[in-house]
Amino acid sequence: MARVALPLDEVQKRVGNLAGWSMADGALYRRFEFKDFVQAFSFMTAAALIAEAKNHHPDWRNVYRTVEVRLSTHDAGGITELDFDLAQRMNVLAAP
Amino acid sequence: MARVALPLDEVQKRVGNLAGWSMADGALYRRFEFKDFVQAFSFMTAAALIAEAKNHHPDWRNVYRTVEVRLSTHDAGGITELDFDLAQRMNVLAAP
Numbered sequence: 001m002a003r004v005a006l007p008l009d010e011v012q013k014r015v016g017n018l019a020g021w022s023m024a025d026g027a028l029y030r031r032f033e034f035k036d037f038v039q040a041f042s043f044m045t046a047a048a049l050i051a052e053a054k055n056h057h058p059d060w061r062n063v064y065r066t067v068e069v070r071l072s073t074h075d076a077g078g079i080t081e082l083d084f085d086l087a088q089r090m091n092v093l094a095a096p
Numbered sequence: 097m098a099r100v101a102l103p104l105d106e107v108q109k110r111v112g113n114l115a116g117w118s119m120a121d122g123a124l125y126r127r128f129e130f131k132d133f134v135q136a137f138s139f140m141t142a143a144a145l146i147a148e149a150k151n152h153h154p155d156w157r158n159v160y161r162t163v164e165v166r167l168s169t170h171d172a173g174g175i176t177e178l179d180f181d182l183a184q185r186m187n188v189l190a191a192p
Contacts, residue, residue, distance in 0.1 A: 041144045057160050062156055063155045064153050
């Protein structure tokens with residue numbers, strides 16, 4: 001999957017179709033909320049396996065039952081297909 | 097282990113004896129750096145099991161091979177024995 005930064009208008013259009021995500025400081029951003037720490041960290045573990053397989057890793061912060069995720073592609077200097085792909089996978093993992 | 101905030105002078109004394117940790121914004125803070133994402137997330141997984149067992153959870157952020165940790169005890173309004181205990185356990189987990 002190409003590590004080429006997508007044009008801003010393309011990013012904005014796609015973000016609008018990605019439940020829960022928004023743009024923040026040049027990254028895709030979503031705050032996930034779970035039932036408790038076990039659920040939050042289970043989500044992170046599943047997402048970590050996918051991230052490692054894709055060699056594309058999130059910037060994320062966990063505080064108890066919340067996980068804040070920021071996705072961008074450092075070496076492309078923007079948001080790429082990889083970010084949207086990982087965001088979509090995370091949404092599937094976090095779906096009830 | 098008591099969830100009672102320790103006096104600031106006691107906290108400062110102990111932080112000085114805890115390799116890698118400092119005080120930041122009322123929390124114990126350490127930035128861990130690992131070889132790669134697999135090592136960083138392996139550390140987090142081990143620490144998560146300990147945190148859950150203690151019912152005392154970190155505020156932490158992972159970006160690729162780094163993990164920034166902030167420890168404080170919300171319901172005590174400060175830093176407690178629990179924080180020093182978890183910090184110490186994390187140091188053991190992260191030791192080469």
